Amino acid sequence: MAELCISSVLVTGANWGLGLGFVQHFLRMPNPPQWIFATCRDPKGQRAQDLQNLASKHPNLVIIALEIADPASIKAAAAKVGEHLGGSGLNLLINNAGMDKPKMLEAERLEDMTETYTTNTAGPLLMGQVSLQHYSTAAEGSLPIPGSGLSCSKAAIVNISSIGGSIGSAFGWDLIQIVSYRCSKAALNMLSKCQSLAYKEHGILCVALHPGWVQTDMGSAAGHAPPVTVDDSVQGMLKVLSSLSEKDTGTFRDWEGNVIPW
Template sequence: MGELRVHSVLVTGANRGIGLGLVQHFLGMPTPPKVVFAGCREPKGQRAQELQNLASKHPNLVILPLDVSNPASIKAAAATVKEHLGGSGLTLLINSAGMLKITPPEDVTLEDMMQVYTTNTIGPMLMGQVFLPLLKKAAQGSPGSALSCSKAAIINISSTGGCISSPEVFDMIPIVSYHCSKAALNMLTKCQSLGYQEHSVLCVVLHPGWVQTDMGTPVTVDTSVRGMLKVISFLSEKDTGTFLNWEGKVVPW
């Protein structure tokens, strides 16, 4: 694995599944980040119990109330992160929060599409915009000009469900709102990579595999997260704007 030295990281959707797995692995690194921010909707709720347990053992873990579908919540989280970081920036933003609403194609409503898009696509867009000043500050404070996740980066967690080139995925999970939102997230990441490159912020979208959460089955969370962190450690300027899977292979979409 390449050397991944992350001063600070923020993971959304951190109370379960991939998000929680990422937080656990960052905390368990030989040289862990100085601060790990774990965002979730209800930090004191039952669904965040594992995060609470981790926080009692790791003083560098900060649990944030964060609803990525709520612009005010995002701004409040950014203010808290800025306060904790003092004069330094945020090295790595991982947009892991996502939702899947099971509705047959013929029954999808405006409300269904708006709800899923707001979480899966608009949320990561707003997160990138609001946290850009802190990402820029991290990039400015990092030596060298080469892009990397040790400098400043946005990682969006997507899915092959957003691949127009893979219609067979629809046969597995015929959920229009989810597929459309993830395809849009893939395009958003490409746009972010083009728009934020001048600020030295690397932007990549990752497919974690069909993970053993309430959204999938074959790959364990631990295997997926280990794979993604290995990929993240090797990302460079040539990778910005690309869609890769947890094994580092390019995903056509």
């Protein structure tokens, strides 16, 4: 199986959980990316201490402040990424930052739905928009024929979704309803499909991934012990990403490569 071979990657929500796991795995690659951009709300806060420790040892790891729900913050972060990349382009964006509101259906409020959609759906939309030129540059520099031969090693947008956003599956409903979260992830799946259609001509592969029921703070919110470790989930997702090609753009898969019903 081919391995990911990328010069640059940006991971949102990189200070803990899956985001931090992605950063750790990229740093451990035999040929790590030249640039690993790790974003979080408060780079100097206590929750970013592990990320700061890694950055002190790895000069290719750049921590950037990003509030995914703030368009101005997204633009500022994209500009900082561009300063480091110069004209080389960005190979891979992992839209990992997310949130949930663990409530029953009757307790959901407009404020809950709005906040969750803004973070989980609109944020990834804006990240793709403001950084499109970076991805296009990477794709143009890699592809002999624009719009063909899509690969995560060339240019890709990966949206970390959830099986909870699958309309065809009721997984976990009896454990936790999290309606606003489920709705936002279903919308994120559609965004992934739309991005795949719109950005294919730019040479960019777009996919939605379910990381599994992972042992993170969010994954444990229902009061049950999730079966999948962060390390296993990230390792599995990277294996899946390394295998994707043009025929897979716009699909919804899990961390083991299985296709999930929309």
